[in-house]
Amino acid sequence: MPKEKGSKKNKYYxxxxxxxxxxxxxxxxxxxxxxTKQERDEKxxxxxxxxxxxxxxxxxxxxxxxxxxxxxxxxxxxxxxHDHYQAKLKYxxxxxxxxxxxxxxxxSHLQALLNNYKGGKKGTxxxxxxxxxxxxxxxxxxxxxxxxxxxxxxxPEVGEEPxxxxxxxxRQAVLKVAETHPRGPYVLTMLYCGLxxxxxxxxxxAAIDLENKRLTVNKSLTFDGNVGDLGGTKAAKxxxxxxxxxxxxxxRVVPIPDALLPILTEQCESKEPGAILFPKxxxxxxxxxxxxxxxxxxxxxxxxxxxxxxxxxxxxxxxSPFGEEVTPHYLRHTYATDLYxxxxxxxxxxxxLGHASKDVTETYxxxxxxxxxxxxxxxxxxxxxxxxxxxxxxxxxxAARDEELDGDLSxxxxxxxxxxxxxx
Numbered sequence: 243m244p245k246e247k248g249s250k251k252n253k254y255y256x257x258x259x260x261x262x263x264x265x266x267x268x269x270x271x272x273x274x275x276x277x278t279k280q281e282r283d284e285k286x287x288x289x290x291x292x293x294x295x296x297x298x299x300x301x302x303x304x305x306x307x308x309x310x311x312x313x314x315x316x317x318x319x320x321x322x323x324h325d326h327y328q329a330k331l332k333y334x335x336x337x338x339x340x341x342x343x344x345x346x347x348x349x350s351h352l353q354a355l356l357n358n359y360k361g362g363k364k365g366t367x368x369x370x371x372x373x374x375x376x377x378x379x380x381x382x383x384x385x386x387x388x389x390x391x392x393x394x395x396x397x398p399e400v401g402e403e404p405x406x407x408x409x410x411x412x413r414q415a416v417l418k419v420a421e422t423h424p425r426g427p428y429v430l431t432m433l434y435c436g437l438x439x440x441x442x443x444x445x446x447x448a449a450i451d452l453e454n455k456r457l458t459v460n461k462s463l464t465f466d467g468n469v470g471d472l473g474g475t476k477a478a479k480x481x482x483x484x485x486x487x488x489x490x491x492x493x494r495v496v497p498i499p500d501a502l503l504p505i506l507t508e509q510c511e512s513k514e515p516g517a518i519l520f521p522k523x524x525x526x527x528x529x530x531x532x533x534x535x536x537x538x539x540x541x542x543x544x545x546x547x548x549x550x551x552x553x554x555x556x557x558x559x560x561x562s563p564f565g566e567e568v569t570p571h572y573l574r575h576t577y578a579t580d581l582y583x584x585x586x587x588x589x590x591x592x593x594x595l596g597h598a599s600k601d602v603t604e605t606y607x608x609x610x611x612x613x614x615x616x617x618x619x620x621x622x623x624x625x626x627x628x629x630x631x632x633x634x635x636x637x638x639x640x641a642a643r644d645e646e647l648d649g650d651l652s653x654x655x656x657x658x659x660x661x662x663x664x665x666x
Contacts, residue, residue: 255282261293292388304347305340307381315380321471322464330373344381349391352378360398367400407576411563415544416573423543425536427509428520431457432570434502434625436577436595439570440464443528444472448515450498450506455618457506459596460493465530472527494596497618501625537570544568581617584624590617 255278258271274289276282308331316327338355339347352374359367378392408416416433420426432442435457444461451457463470498506509519522528528536541564542557550562559566574595581591593609594617 255279257282257286259286259290259293295385295388302344302386303340304342304344304377305336307344307386308336308340308377311377311380315376321466325466326369327373330370331377334370335374335377344386345388347378347387347391349394352392352395356395357398360400362400364397364400367397371395371397406572407579408568408572409563409565411548412544412565412568412572413576415548415564418547419540419543423540425540427505428536429540429570429573430502430505431520432573433576434499435496436574436581437496438462438574439533440470443470443520443533445519446515447510447513447517447519450510450519452498452503452507452510455498455500455503457496457498458493459496463527468529468531470527470529492596494593495614496594497614497621499618499625500622533570541568580621580624584620586617586620587613590614 254275256273256275258273260269261272262270264270272289272293274282274285276285312324312328312331316324319327335355338358339351342351355374356367356371359370375392375395378387378390381387382390416429420430423429428442431437431445432439437445437459440463441459441461444463445457445459446461449458449460461472463472465471513519518525518527520528522532545557545559545562545564546552548562548564550564551558565572578591578595581594586594590609590613
């Protein structure tokens with residue numbers, strides 16, 4: 243029954259109705275209050291209407307619902323996806339609206355949250371919006387809220403992410419440094435085969451078919467902390483159902499270009515089928531920190547090769563034509579651009595890149611050996627134009643020098659000239 247409560251100055255009117263019984267048998271009530279009797283009666287009528295529709299009328303906060311949402315609605319996601327949603331909640335969503343009640347959230351709250359990222363990277367902001375939308379859509383389905391306030395949530399003005407291939411200068415620096423740098427084979431494999439960083443680090447000797455010039459990508463290292471977790475590729479994790487044609491999900495085969503073949507041949511020497519192709523010093527898979535060190539060392543050499551100035555042995559990035567933002571993933575973007583520039587058809591490009599999503603037509607269309615070989619030939623023709631070539635094997639280099647000298651040493655006036663010619 244409605245009651246009056248409070249002092250004359252701060253008087254409000256309270257109302258309630260029973261929605262069930264508690265565990266101890268006492269009535270469980272929903273309470274409302276208003277500054278006037280009319281406001282109290284309107285709130286009471288609205289509460290009864292919502293209860294009749296099955297909407298929960300508790301004071302659950304966004305933070306409380308997010309815990310339940312992760313436990314129930316995100317229980318079957320991959321580890322990477324689960325961590326993605328958890329991070330968005332922890333760092334972007336809950337600090338702003340976590341203490342508010344779900345039923346009190348309005349579009350203005352969510353739009354203000356998203357507007358804080360104005361000018362940020364498009365991909366990052368889009369992922370935050372996606373998490374917010376799913377959080378409140380599932381709350382509406384669950385009956386925690388009557389209307390979804392995130393339905394009309396709009397993106398603020400954002401910057402485009404630097405998804406670009408290497409520039410001509412950057413590419414030449416990479417190829418030049420790869421000739422002598424110990425991580426050259428690792429980097430060139432990403433550049434010439436379009437592999438992701440984790441896929442490259444997971445390669446073993448059995449994945450390399452030197453005779454048919456093919457590389458099989460069926461594993462990847464993902465990192466939750468420093469130690470990598472060896473599992474399926476990104477496509478395998480995203481596409482959970484096996485196609486009807488019997489193909490193994492997330493496995494792809496890419497051509498090994500002639501420019502990379504001698505490098506991988508030397509890398510595979512004396513390795514057993516299960517041996518890791520690019521191990522760290524103890525022969526085990528590289529850790530996350532190891533991969534960071536590898537790229538840091540390699541990119542530093544690229545900056546210097548491209549003409550960057552040094553100050554006390556530190557690279558002055560503002561003097562370098564090699565982009566400071568360049569990461570190993572730029573090599574994959576470069577490979578995608580090379581496929582297009584070489585004239586490789588769209589079907590083959592998608593197969594070689596191993597994109598996580600495929601349409602229905604592609605699922606039922608297998609790539610023939612003829613199409614594979616045709617795409618491989620186009621790539622080899624395209625890479626003939628490279629200004630810098632990967633360092634040849636020791637045997638090939640010695641044979642080339644012998645052929646050039648042709649046994650005639652009389653043309654060299656001094657031993658120094660001969661040594662210089664031989665690179666000694």
